[in-house]
Amino acid sequence: MNYWSSIIRPTKILFLCLLLYSKLNAQQVPNSVCFYYNWYGSKSIDGDNYHWKHPVMPENDKDTTKQMFPGNGEIGANYYPSFGEYSNCDSNVIKLHMQQLASAGFSIVAVTWLGRDDYTYKSLPLIFKYAKINNLKICFQIEPCVRKTALSTVNEMQFIIEQFGNEEAFYRDGTTKKPMFFVYDSYVIQASDWSKVLSRNSDELIFRNTIYDSDVIGLFCWKEDTSFFQQAGFDGIYTYFASHGFTFGANPDNWNYLKTFADKLHLKFIPSVGPGYNDNRIRPWNKKNTKDREKGRYYDRFFEDALSCNLEWIGVTSFNEWHEGTQIEPAQSYKVDDALYLDYEGLSEDYYLTRTLYWLNKWYMQKIK
Numbered sequence: 001m002n003y004w005s006s007i008i009r010p011t012k013i014l015f016l017c018l019l020l021y022s023k024l025n026a027q028q029v030p031n032s033v034c035f036y037y038n039w040y041g042s043k044s045i046d047g048d049n050y051h052w053k054h055p056v057m058p059e060n061d062k063d064t065t066k067q068m069f070p071g072n073g074e075i076g077a078n079y080y081p082s083f084g085e086y087s088n089c090d091s092n093v094i095k096l097h098m099q100q101l102a103s104a105g106f107s108i109v110a111v112t113w114l115g116r117d118d119y120t121y122k123s124l125p126l127i128f129k130y131a132k133i134n135n136l137k138i139c140f141q142i143e144p145c146v147r148k149t150a151l152s153t154v155n156e157m158q159f160i161i162e163q164f165g166n167e168e169a170f171y172r173d174g175t176t177k178k179p180m181f182f183v184y185d186s187y188v189i190q191a192s193d194w195s196k197v198l199s200r201n202s203d204e205l206i207f208r209n210t211i212y213d214s215d216v217i218g219l220f221c222w223k224e225d226t227s228f229f230q231q232a233g234f235d236g237i238y239t240y241f242a243s244h245g246f247t248f249g250a251n252p253d254n255w256n257y258l259k260t261f262a263d264k265l266h267l268k269f270i271p272s273v274g275p276g277y278n279d280n281r282i283r284p285w286n287k288k289n290t291k292d293r294e295k296g297r298y299y300d301r302f303f304e305d306a307l308s309c310n311l312e313w314i315g316v317t318s319f320n321e322w323h324e325g326t327q328i329e330p331a332q333s334y335k336v337d338d339a340l341y342l343d344y345e346g347l348s349e350d351y352y353l354t355r356t357l358y359w360l361n362k363w364y365m366q367k368i369k
Helices: 003-026 091-103 119-133 150-164 191-198 225-232 252-264 284-289 294-307 351-368
Strands: 032-036 108-113 137-142 180-183 215-219 236-238 268-270 314-316 334-336 339-341
Touching: 032 091, 091 119, 091 351, 108 119, 119 137, 137 150, 150 180, 150 191, 191 225, 215 225, 215 268, 236 252, 252 268, 252 294, 294 351, 314 351
Parallel strands: 032 108, 032 314, 108 137, 137 180, 180 215, 215 236, 236 268
Antiparallel strands: 334 339
């Protein structure tokens, strides 16, 4: 080893250590996304206990089930939040949530978008306020109720950018300055319809090459979806589901294949890990997809699989999708009448927040080597 190499190599190591320390100290890991639900309400703030009150979902058109969990201790979830049945329009709740998301290492929060006329809309100023304070960036996941056509989806994105695009906490790519949107169940709409509004070769560029141009990420479910994404004009794919193997995309064994596919098309690939899956209260017919948390081991395996795929992005499903039991938000032991809620099996209430920070930091360390 010559003199200069003996100097340069330790200097590079020192630089990487300092960079890592700064990132760990700030606890914000780049390109880490957490899906966040702002659809919870209370009677005192929102006029109703939205989403804590929840029906049992029918299995199919022939299922005549009409059971309702009324809330006030009887909620549509198998776990019960440590913070109780909160409202996403309570400033104390949003302040705490953004602190928790930042403490878990996330840099990006994907908030569910149900439209400008939905009660959830009034939670957004609080979310942007406290996201800014905690150095978080906000993007959106467009839900099916406003994703009725490809054109209406683009219109929703344009509205969001007009309303929130100047917020400091609004996510924009560091290089291109483009916003990012996730589109849930994007496959429901034909690829040819998406292509009309997302393709850069469209006759009418109402979205691309305008001030609204964004990175639009579609949901990848089955292997056959490769042809869909070759035609539709999306900028990336995501897998979302936290039930291992629920779809082709939700199986980490397939992530190297999907990353290769995405790389060839110059698409972002954003797979999701999750701590478990349990929607037995609202979908009692879906027990085959239940995934036990195994005292945190399920989450660890998901992250271990992710780390083996050389990922540039990673998502976590979810911060607070309580209905499907994918939440990393703190949960408490709770019993009301005959309802006994699950807890984190002897682990601390905030275990999944601290474990997420551990894994995100490990992933980041692997990326910068």
